[in-house]
Amino acid sequence: MKFILIAIGGAFGALFRYFVSKVFNTHFPFNYIPLGTVIVNVLGAFLLSFVLFSSIERFEVNPNFVLFFGTGFLGAFTTFSTFAYETLSLFLTSPFRALVYFFANLFFGFFAAFFGMVLGRGKFL
Template identity: 45%
Template sequence: MKQLLLVFFGGGIGSILRYLVSKSLNNYFQHFFLGTFLVNVLGCLLIGFILGLSLKTNYLTPNQTLLFATGFCGGFTTFSTFAFEKHSLLNSGELTFFFIYLISSIVIGILAVALGLWLSKLI
């Protein structure tokens, strides 16, 4: 039960923060959802760092990993919104922005995970 509460609490905080970031940044560009992009990239960086610390040493307990990686990062990042935004770009005929957003999100997300893992090795 404790693990479920940790995931619930972390996910709630992550979801609230994602909402605030997306609400404040998604309107800056007409065809690029900056808020969603940033939360997903930051979430990738954080999960790489958190799991890197967790795997490297006993720096984080399994409960802390659940709270931060599964809970917070799971609530903070959003694949469903990412997919919906891609769909809306396709429906509006914005193929260039669709591919730029799709490819940059995937490539930069993977690079952010790698950077997080690398940063965790420095500690």
């Protein structure tokens, strides 16, 4: 049953990642860095942190929901492999753009995860 929950969540997460990336890359063309990947990774970092800290410290969350949403959906929604590929592709044409992209993912992803932790815990630290 657990594998099915993860697989279904992963299928939805992958489809949603494709949709969000296409929307941001098509309707908000920002050619300096691949904005769609930054958005999905930052949003995923926030949501995973929020769900996990909420379930640990504030609410009783069904472990099956954590498997479905955290492991399945968000695991497929966020994308380290695309981030790595796009960073290297940018590096070949513009090392500076690659660094901007790399640090944008790290900085905003960490900040989003921190914000998710604060909201999930209901307290700052």
